[in-house]
Amino acid sequence: MSTDLMPNRYRPGEATLSPREEALIARRDNVLGASYRLQYRRPVHFIRGEGMWLYDPDGRPYLDFYNNVPSLGHCHPEVNAAMADQAGRISANTRYLEPRLVDYAERLVATFPSEINRVVFTCTGSESNDLALRIARFASGNEGVIVSGHAYHGTSAAVAAVSPNLGDAVMLSPNVRMIALPGPAGVPQAEAAAFFEAQVRAAIVDLKRRGIGVAALLIDTIFSSDGVWVDPPGFIAGGVDAVREAGGLLIADEVQPGFGRTGSHMWGFERHGVVPDLVTLGKPMGNGFPIGAVVGRHAPMDRFGNTARYSNTFAGNTIGIATADAVLTILQRDKIAQNALAMGLRLRAGLEDVARQQSGIQAIRNAGLFFGVQMGRDGMDPAGRRAMALDVVNALRDDGVLVSTTGANEDALKVRPPLICQAEHVDAFVTAVKRALTTVGARAAGGWVTRTRQP
Numbered sequence: 001m002s003t004d005l006m007p008n009r010y011r012p013g014e015a016t017l018s019p020r021e022e023a024l025i026a027r028r029d030n031v032l033g034a035s036y037r038l039q040y041r042r043p044v045h046f047i048r049g050e051g052m053w054l055y056d057p058d059g060r061p062y063l064d065f066y067n068n069v070p071s072l073g074h075c076h077p078e079v080n081a082a083m084a085d086q087a088g089r090i091s092a093n094t095r096y097l098e099p100r101l102v103d104y105a106e107r108l109v110a111t112f113p114s115e116i117n118r119v120v121f122t123c124t125g126s127e128s129n130d131l132a133l134r135i136a137r138f139a140s141g142n143e144g145v146i147v148s149g150h151a152y153h154g155t156s157a158a159v160a161a162v163s164p165n166l167g168d169a170v171m172l173s174p175n176v177r178m179i180a181l182p183g184p185a186g187v188p189q190a191e192a193a194a195f196f197e198a199q200v201r202a203a204i205v206d207l208k209r210r211g212i213g214v215a216a217l218l219i220d221t222i223f224s225s226d227g228v229w230v231d232p233p234g235f236i237a238g239g240v241d242a243v244r245e246a247g248g249l250l251i252a253d254e255v256q257p258g259f260g261r262t263g264s265h266m267w268g269f270e271r272h273g274v275v276p277d278l279v280t281l282g283k284p285m286g287n288g289f290p291i292g293a294v295v296g297r298h299a300p301m302d303r304f305g306n307t308a309r310y311s312n313t314f315a316g317n318t319i320g321i322a323t324a325d326a327v328l329t330i331l332q333r334d335k336i337a338q339n340a341l342a343m344g345l346r347l348r349a350g351l352e353d354v355a356r357q358q359s360g361i362q363a364i365r366n367a368g369l370f371f372g373v374q375m376g377r378d379g380m381d382p383a384g385r386r387a388m389a390l391d392v393v394n395a396l397r398d399d400g401v402l403v404s405t406t407g408a409n410e411d412a413l414k415v416r417p418p419l420i421c422q423a424e425h426v427d428a429f430v431t432a433v434k435r436a437l438t439t440v441g442a443r444a445a446g447g448w449v450t451r452t453r454q455p
């Protein structure tokens with residue numbers, strides 16, 4: 001497992017920067033402090049975005065295959081117009097009668113299976129998971145939470161305490177149990193469902209014996225921070241049944257896979273053929289405007305709402321709703337998920353071609369336009385694979401293409417382009433990966449060693 005919490009980052013002295021960039025980084029460090037890290041060995045600076053592209057101050061375009069928040073593309077003109085139009089009328093909260101709030105809530109729940117028919121708005125994915133945990137604990141009367149071994153669910157105290165991905169220095173809750181996933185554990189696909197269910201059942205037994213009980217199985221249905229583990233579809237179902245038998249709820253964290261990214265479905269949990277009790281939303285919901293939600297079955301949500309006082313100053317405000325409404329309209333009108341499916345197939349075929357021609361790609365995992373591309377060569381140890389992934393990410397960055405890394409060992413490329421990407425973008429990306437593997441391979445003749453200085 002990687003001990004570096006963000007391997008793909010700027011480290012002073014590793015790259016030659018312009019005096020202007022050095023000065024900005026010094027001021028930034030001085031005022032923002034240690035919590036903020038810059039991505040890539042040579043940080044990027046963008047002043048404009050449009051569709052699939054980001055532009056630096058010199059006008060150099062970068063192909064964005066990483067940012068999943070602007071899933072309709074950067075600075076979508078219709079989304080921006082809806083946001084500006086509402087900002088010019090009124091920005092108010094959910095305590096006033098507002099037809100658009102109700103219209104949007106109805107349209108949103110209509111995209112879910114019929115059992116899921118309530119929505120509460122939030123501002124971020126972290127807040128969605130925080131609220132979902134409160135509801136699950138309230139409804140079940142239990143405290144325990146089961147998560148995947150390298151899960152990330154957000155920044156609040158409660159969700160950081162169930163996010164092992166944050167590293168050893170961040171205290172986990174005594175009520176959380178981490179389970180191994182079949183893919184990273186090397187379990188064959190035919191045995192994946194049984195393995196997952198056995199992991200969940202063992203966690204339930206442990207939680208019960210300690211008098212904690214299980215409130216929820218909380219999972220990102222594409223397991224993005226675990227390295228993107230998507231197959232076989234349905235492998236989580238037995239574990240979900242086990243949690244329900246024990247009185248717990250399924251919380252599907254759709255912050256990453258939701259809103260059509262998997263291509264075949266609007267929501268990641270649908271690939272697995274399960275219907276959650278609570279679903280948490282964020283990132284792409286406002287294409288950049290901070291809006292999220294908890295969507296769920298009426299029984300736990302009404303029990304919580306009727307008993308606990310819940311109010312939220314900004315969530316569900318009129319500007320956020322107008323923006324999210326425009327996003328959903330465009331997503332449905334322009335058949336964005338279908339595009340994600342088609343482009344995902346094209347990208348997979350392209351990367352498979354590269355893997356056949358060049359060494360360096362060990363496995364390709366994807367659902368729609370969310371890819372984990374496992375880097376490495378036979379015989380390479382985990383540190384070598386991680387160094388190689390980092391070298392490829394930074395070679396791509398130098399070539400004007402954005403991706404990053406994921407997984408417990410941070411040795412897989414995390415590839416998540418905006419969902420509007422077209423064949424020309426996919427083909428350009430595949431060509432860039434080919435180039436990056438050649439560049440990095442040539443430099444690393446004699447062993448994959450992370451360079452200490454950019455050329």
Ligand SMILES: Cc1ncc(COP(=O)(O)O)c(C=O)c1O
Pocket residue numbers: 124125126127129152153154155220224253255256282283
């Ligand atoms: C799966 C998952 N859940 C929750 C969050 C937290 O969302 P936010 O950063 O909007 O609070 C993230 C953020 O990366 C995420 O990937």
